[in-house]
Amino acid sequence: MKNRKIVPHPHLKERLLAEGMDALKEKRYKEAYTYFTQLKQLQLHDDDVEMALVVCLFEMGQVEEAKERCEQLLARGIGDWTIYISMLVHLQQYDEVVAVIRKLKQQGIDCTPFLPLLQFSEKMIRSQHEQEKKRYEAIF
Template sequence: MKQRENIILFPKWRTALEEESLLALKEKRFAEALEKLDELLNYQVNSFEIVSGKLICLIELGRHKEAQDICEDVLQRQDEHYYHYLHIYLTILFQTNQYEMLMEQVEEEFKFHQVPEVLKEQFHQLYEMSRKLKVDMLVDRQSVFMEEWEDAITTRDYQKQWLIIEKLRAMKSEPNRKMLHLLVKEDIHPVVKTAMLIWLQEIDYNQLVHIKKWGRSIQVHPLEIEAIWNHASVKRINSIINELEQKNPTLYDLLVKLLYHYMYVKYPMLPVKEEAEHIALALKAIGANYLNIKLDEQGKQLDLNEYIEDIERCEALYSSIIEDN
């Protein structure tokens, strides 16, 4: 609804609209009250009573997103009604299960602002209730994901397995023993195993895990394994192909992408540093073929077929599970 900036709202009409909207609000005729409040706002009658009345109507009508947007807008004004709006805003976040956002907002208020004494206890209560409900919600969601995980394992739906791990990672959940045991199963997709290992690293999992991958079996502490881009062989390969960044940015970006996909599938059984030159040349050969260009490379006498096949196999495995944007 456009604001009528150049049209005057006569005092009697304004008073009538205010009284009618207040009565409708009091009698819980929220749709009618909202219509009259919007008309007042359309004439730039945007007092606290009018704005807060509209917020109440929107909340009661279940239009929480609109109410939240208005709150976020008026809170930026930092006017004398800031904490009244903030209280409404926190209530909306609580009612819509946005517990994390509510907790962050309360933490910020107590850290950077002087919260009025009359509101401190209410904010503390909202914070504590949100914290407990957030934990309960995470437990419920984790339970649902674990049921979906069991189904994905049974049906060998590897993409679904990877997606569930990503969701559990985002929740900072911890895998159970049954999930960890899958790291030694030969029929678990290598991309899924990598995702599980990175998940363990992100939650600072500090126990020994057994991994079987690519015909090898190792026991490692996830936190002691170098991240992909920090590995010596990856650094060396990257330094070799880095010359292309200025010469042919498109080819360079493609090679970096192929390199990451290759190492992701292999992880943590990455190639040794001595193989870096072969892998870099193989990547260049694959990239040139993809882009239908010719490269004048020294060292073509090296037998790269095995590396090219390995990289292309890993690329197929990666893209079968993960869809890069």
């Protein structure tokens, strides 16, 4: 059998993208994920589709996979730091939240929108340390 190239239907990309975005807006995340995955399989995707896949994964409860994909996007210079930091908070990785925001500050990025998450994370870290200290003291 010969290798044949499949030619997608005209406007397929636009249709899949529109259907996926509609599903995403209506919080039908599994359906949206299916549309965006089809775009990726057909190699018709772009950075926005990649980010939409991250959002779908996150909303479907596959937070670790969403985090990994988001990290890959950010490493390529695309993606959304707000979503990534929100995932870290959701995963209760407060040390990582603090480290990421400090790293962004060092790079000269305006971190004003992240300050409440930074303060919250620092508070949670202090609280965790205090709880560990109390448990340690109770043992001895």
